[in-house]
Amino acid sequence: MPTINPNIAILxxxxxxxxxxxxxxxxxxxxxxxxxxxxxxWKVSQLDDNVIQISGIGAFEQLKWETGTHRxxxxxxxxxxxxxxxxxxxxxxLPQITSHDVSFRMEDVEITASRAGGNGGQNVNxxxxxxxxxxxxxxxxxxxxxxxxxxxxxxxxxxxxxAKLWQIEEEKRIAAQGSNREKVGLAMRADKIRTYNxxxxxxxxxxxxxxxxxxxxxxxxxxxxxxxxxVLDQPEESQN
Numbered sequence: 001m002p003t004i005n006p007n008i009a010i011l012x013x014x015x016x017x018x019x020x021x022x023x024x025x026x027x028x029x030x031x032x033x034x035x036x037x038x039x040x041x042w043k044v045s046q047l048d049d050n051v052i053q054i055s056g057i058g059a060f061e062q063l064k065w066e067t068g069t070h071r072x073x074x075x076x077x078x079x080x081x082x083x084x085x086x087x088x089x090x091x092x093x094l095p096q097i098t099s100h101d102v103s104f105r106m107e108d109v110e111i112t113a114s115r116a117g118g119n120g121g122q123n124v125n126x127x128x129x130x131x132x133x134x135x136x137x138x139x140x141x142x143x144x145x146x147x148x149x150x151x152x153x154x155x156x157x158x159x160x161x162x163a164k165l166w167q168i169e170e171e172k173r174i175a176a177q178g179s180n181r182e183k184v185g186l187a188m189r190a191d192k193i194r195t196y197n198x199x200x201x202x203x204x205x206x207x208x209x210x211x212x213x214x215x216x217x218x219x220x221x222x223x224x225x226x227x228x229x230x231v232l233d234q235p236e237e238s239q240n
Contacts, residue, residue, distance in 0.1 A: 001189075005060065006058060006059075007055060008055050009053070009064070009095065010095070010096065011063070013030050013091055014092075015087075015090075016069070016087060016090065017088075021125055022088065022089065023076075025070075025087045028072075029089045036056045036222045038222075039055065043055045048144050048146075048156075049143065053096075053162065064093050065229045065232055066192070068192065068193030069090050069091075070088065070111040071093060071194065072087050072089075073196070073199070074197075095163065097163060104135065104137075104165060106158045108136050109136070110134040111131055111157070112132050113129070113130065113150055114131075122148040129148055130150075131150060131154050132144075132157075133158070141158045174193045192200060192206060197212065201214045202214055202234045205228070
């Protein structure tokens with residue numbers, strides 16, 4: 001089994017159908033985790049478009065159950081007639097792999113450099129520091145421009161590739177022999193794990209059938225929620 005770092009979590013966010021409101025909701029979910037990280041003193045880094053890394057004691061162990069579809073029911077700011085709309089955002093929480101058990105051939109990787117856009121001074125705009133990585137066998141692509149060094153961005157892209165390859169292998173393993181508990185733990189993006197209902201000011205986690213105060217959760221107060229989810233770490237037989 002690959003060795004994972006329990007103190008680093010890589011969070012990937014994808015908006016569901018719904019246009020602008022789905023994009024806003026995805027951003028809201030990302031901000032929720034950033035707020036929580038700031039509250040507990042963890043470090044947050046932007047790795048890629050819609051990908052952040054959270055580093056701190058037990059970060060992956062605490063956040064690993066957040067993988068899945070987060071559904072919101074609210075009146076969007078873009079809605080003119082006051083109608084409640086349902087939108088979704090998918091979250092995938094990946095570990096940092098600290099061993100070489102998840103391997104790939106560099107000849108299967110295509111890396112191209114480009115000038116990074118956005119803020120960052122003359123160096124960012126005039127030097128080809130951004131990298132785009134393509135893993136040809138899987139079609140996985142990553143465009144990283146966080147760092148001012150091309151080499152640093154290259155290393156981040158390879159780290160993301162290794163984490164995604166781990167996810168693919170883990171999903172295969174669970175599909176072949178995993179328990180129901182494991183399947184919940186590595187919830188696929190299509191699995192609805194939580195509903196955020198603004199009219200009720202309520203967040204309901206469907207796996208543990210418990211509800212929490214929405215205002216507190218969106219403000220980054222996830223402590224109680226994450227504590228309740230530790231029940232999912234217990235062996236399946238002890239839940240019966």
